[in-house]
Amino acid sequence: MTLAETAHAALRRDIVSGALAPGMPLRMSLLCDRYGMGMSPVREALNRLHSEGLVVALPLRGFIVAPVSAADVTDTTDTRILIESEALRRSIAAGRPDWAAGVRDTLAALLEAAGTEADALERLHHAFHRALVAGCGSPRLMDLFERLYSESERYRYHALTVEAREGSRDLAAEHRAIAQAALARDTSGALAALETHYRRTETVLKARLPEPAPTPRRRVRAAGSTAPA
Structure with missing residues (x-):
């Protein structure tokens, strides 16, 4: 390097x-x-x-x-769903054997990594989600996927390990559902499973963000008053 x-x-x-x-x-x-x-x-x-x-x-x-906010989480999630849904739809339609093998292999690696430290788990998570859309045939869609994934990573960094440890979500089942529908060429099922997965993550992340500081209220002066506003 x-x-x-x-x-x-x-x-x-x-x-x-x-x-x-x-x-x-x-x-x-x-x-x-x-x-x-x-x-x-x-x-x-x-x-x-x-x-x-x-x-x-x-x-x-x-x-x-870069600052963080609930509005940014929602905007990032909305855009990820838009871009990745189209890329996944195209990948399923193309149905290349190497794409299917990539989805199966990265899912297996991710499922076997339960309890792994956060950096390694995040790399496997990225590899799985990238494999899902890698058959889309569009370098621009893949560039957008990578940028949006990168922007959302710091929101999501601890979510995978914390949620797995707390048992608040069955992330393995969520990932398996996306992959199984995609490999079965069930486009509507795969897109629905992907959006459900991201919306659940959005809800968790927004709940963990600190409350925004209250906006100071301006005092309104009465007519003829010399008090500062």
Whole structure:
């Protein structure tokens, strides 16, 4: 890996895991000290993370970790369902043997990984969802899939392991239902199972977000009053 790739991997890991909190200023000098690198690879990593939607560039103020919100969770979920449903529909219609084998293999690996640490489980989860749509035949749809998956990863990072440990959801059954319907060429069933899976995740993630700070109310001055508003 180049220094820029190493910086990107380290920064991305810290953002996704929450070690660098949403809204946190990403000052160049502090990042260079934190990762033991010069400004050039760190700046390149920040620009790449900006393109992935994980950091925000503020005019004349540098970068901050992208904020999180319930509205953003819903927007990301809606868009993922739109893009992945079309890609999955095309993959099922094409029905190539290598696509089907990829879905079966990645599902098996994901189901066997119960209790695995979060980073490894997330990689297997990504591989499964990518395999579902990989037969769509559209590089642009695949690019959109990767971007949206990346943007949603920090919301979802702990959900897989926490929910599996708490038993609040049967994630294995949800993933199995999507795959089985897709492999059976049951397009409507596969799309419904995919949307149900994402909507359940959306509900869980929104419930875990902190409550937004209340908006200060402005005091209304009575006619002729000199009290400050």
